[in-house]
Amino acid sequence: MWKETLLQVMIALVPVFAFQMWFDRSYRLKGTPYFMGILCTVSMMTCMLVSTDLFEVLELDFRAIPYIIGSLYGGIPVAAFLSVIYVYGLHSTLHDFWGQLGFVLYLIVFVPALLVSIRSFQRADRKKKQRISGGLALLLLGTFGTTLLDDLMNHDFAWDMRLLWFSFVVVVVYVVVVWSVVLIMESVKEKQQLHSQLHKMSMNYRNEVQKLQRFIDITPVAVIIVDDHGIITHLNEMAMRMFGEKIPENKRLDMIGKLYTNLYESAANEATGRLIHLALNGADATAEIVQEGNINYIKTGFSVRDMHNNTIIGAALIAHDITEITRLRDEVGRMERLSLVGQMAASITHEIRNPMAVIRGFVQLMQERSPDHQRDYFKIIMDELDRANGIISDFLSLAQNRIVQKERRSLNDIINELMPLLWADANLRGQSIELDLCEPFPLLDVNDKEIKQLILNLARNGMEAMEEKGLLRLSTVRTEHTVELQVSDMGCGISEDKLEHLFEPFYTTKTRGTGLGLPLCLSIVEHHGGKIEVSSKEGVGTTFTVSFDVHEMSEEKEEVADA
Template sequence: MLKELLLQFVISLIPVFSFQLWHYKQRKENHIRVFITAASAIAMVACMSVSMDFNGYELNFRFVPFILGSLYGGVYGALVLDLLYIFLRVPALDTDAEKMVFVFFMFVHVPIILLYAKRFSKKPLHRKRLIGVKSITPISVYISFMFVMFMMNEDFYWSTELVAVFILLMIGSIIAIWLSIFIVEKFVENSRLQLELKNVSSSYRLEVEKQQQFIDEMLLAILFTDEHGVITHLNAKGKELFQRQFEASGDLFSENVRMDTFFAAKEDGAYIKLLEDALAGAKSSTGPHTYDGKTLLKTAFAIRRQEDQSIAGAALIVQDVTELTLLRDELGRMERLSLIGQMAASITHEIRNPMAVIRGFMQLMRERSRLNEQQYYQIVMEELDRANTIISDFLSLAQNRSVPMQKHSLQTIIQEILPLLEADANLRGQVVQTELAEDLPAFLMSDKEMKQLLINLVRNGMEAMGEKGVLHIFTCYIPLENKVVLRIRDNGVGIPADQMSELFKPFYTTKSKGTGLGLPLCLSIAERHNGKLEVESEEGEGTTFILTFMLGETDALSARY
């Protein structure tokens, strides 16, 4: 008897166990009602199929899945199970009295279970367990009444064992209902917590990945160590900046490389000092200094745990300010040029007028002087012309006025000045060779300034060559980068490496009669056309000046010049 009772108890819990297996596969939450209703229906049919029979009276746990499915299945689930129960139970009713009691039970049970089912899902766990116990109360009364009716039948044989089984059945049903609700709710809660934990973990992992990518993409070199000085991370910029140390350290993160091993070189001692101070709790930084030809700024600070502010490691941040330093130097150069322009604009007329008078009288005096004195007057006049040239270069270099621009082809500009260049080369015993692209697109430029730029660069090359020197002029268009490139190459003596950085500084010259303003003037014209002027040279081989004009950007200048 106890085996049959235990079997009934286990069958009544089928919805709970099957729900755990089903929900473990992460099915959709809105399908829970349908699944529990279906599982409860199957369990109810199974309980009624293996009922314990006592002289025609059936004892089983059918009401456990019946109530469980009604509560968790909602109103529609409860109606489905009520109809199924009526369909299964009515054929088993033999007498009119049984049918009347059953109808009365259903009229009482259905409204109550529908009312509970409507609000059940929103209740807390302790309220749900109480509702489950309350739901079985009308059923207990119904079963007890039917049991008494059977006992009053003279053909019915009852015993103490039967009463004990009946009592165990009622107590077991209550326990099964209570236990089922408890297991389902705990499982749902655990699943919800697991889902929340998964979402939090995924969100945390995403944030870590975002911060990792952010650190790796930064233009700052960033190095992290733990509290023992072991390097835990070095971003891409750090690997580039500390390439020598990184390559010497092998597998940086799997071998637990310490900072004093990574910065083992004598010149790296400053980095170790910064990190040691940071691990001691101090924040330290250094001013700009030169390292491997780069200007660097260094900062180190401690990384602390939030809960107790203890030191968990240190971070070293190194910024490469080489380009910033170069830009600052360039800004200083532009400020000096601006000052030159202001000076030139203010004094040019004051100087040129008396110089013109002096030159005129010098020319007149030379014509009236003796033959052996004329050379002295000629020297004075040449120096006056040289001073006038310097003043003109001043104005050209420092001018910031609007320059009218129109679309011209660089090929056309070169063709227009080529006869002049070839004549100049012939006088020097030199040759000009050209290799001009035919597909050069036109772009916005000042033709006068462009001619001045080209003539200055070509004559620089001619002056660097001796007789029989050959000067090459080469042009091309690069469609992928949308730019025009001009190269002017001579086979002269070349420029020493120590002078390359000084070429474009005003007043710097290697010529005995040079003003030092020619190349700065060329650079200024190139920049006004949004171009770039570069120089390549090798002593004894010659020099190449490279002009690059970005067409898309140059066209945009029409509104500014």
């Protein structure tokens, strides 16, 4: 009888072992309920086929175990199917009153209890699942206990101690097996969940490591990372470039796993080795500025510590090329000194104007009292004084670096306001002006005085470059993101070699020019965030193009100037 009992237990445990192999693949999780239903059906039918009658009274059949387990893990559809199979196996017990009573109790007590318990079972923890499955096993045993009791009382051996003892053992084994099956299946599920979590964490860790390595590799900073023994674990291409002359035969991957001292010739004289050595010995972040050839580096070494026990697990060194920053800092210092000199020069030139005004006044007075043949000399003196005063005025305008007030204006309106003055200058020279203004034209934030000075300078330069009967053309153009002012003349043009120096202070192509007009125009344009370009062809003429950016505005907020 023990062999039969062991056989029933093994058959009842078949779904458990199969479940363990099935559940080991995460992609099969969705089909687990149906898989359990099939296995438990096979197990139930096998248990019924190999069932035996002990002492011709007790039917040894553990089909209830796969029935309960399959229903709880498979869900309500599987439970309904297994219940049909289970009911089909009860036909032999329905021949008398007690068998029919047990069947009725099964239908009205156990089946509802089983269906109600499925949802709570699937949401419960392991211990609660064991209690639910054990309770259902005892409840199912109790529904058919009347049949078993009737068989025992009507048999000659009803009160045989061996039969009672074995019946007790079978019941205990039955409950223990149900309890153990749940324990094993939950252990398998927990193992798979832990495996999935570990796999997910490993993937996340690997992705983070790859992103960090990629970041280190493409960062424009040399990075060297070593472990607590000084073994190189990572270095990027910038670090190899920094040591390229010292280890030209080694590639980056060849250096991984070697001591950091292989990166240089002498650790005693090498800042890299000194900083890493200090970091490995627990020093705080230490930085040094090192010059290697024509390149300046700022090198910083720091230790890497474990977050839990604060022990040193490695060190890192970063080196940043600050050559360009150093050069820019020196350039800023030079510009500050030049700015100071410019301010002093502006103050000096401003003070020069006062005695020059006195000199011009006395020269004019002497001209009025001098003979006629000497007045031309005094006129030359006053013209030169006026020219010097003009140079000083242009220089002061160029040297000023003050914040100017801006207002919303249209270039078309400013040009129209200047046209009477420009027409007067053109008529005196025997020249003409052609105007081509784009309409409508957006409003710009400009300083009215400076823009007028810009237009006057460019227009008068064009007039001075032309002979009599020349044509000066002023036009405005609007593009998608910019507005342009174009000033074109029909003069002699400017050669390519002179175009390069056109905006340099005190450089001029005119015999009596100061060389400050175009630099002043450039300064005005830059103050307004614009650009100025010049194109010229000798014998044809020159065109100055001034462009300003137009910020994108919605149709409701865009302001358009009317002519």
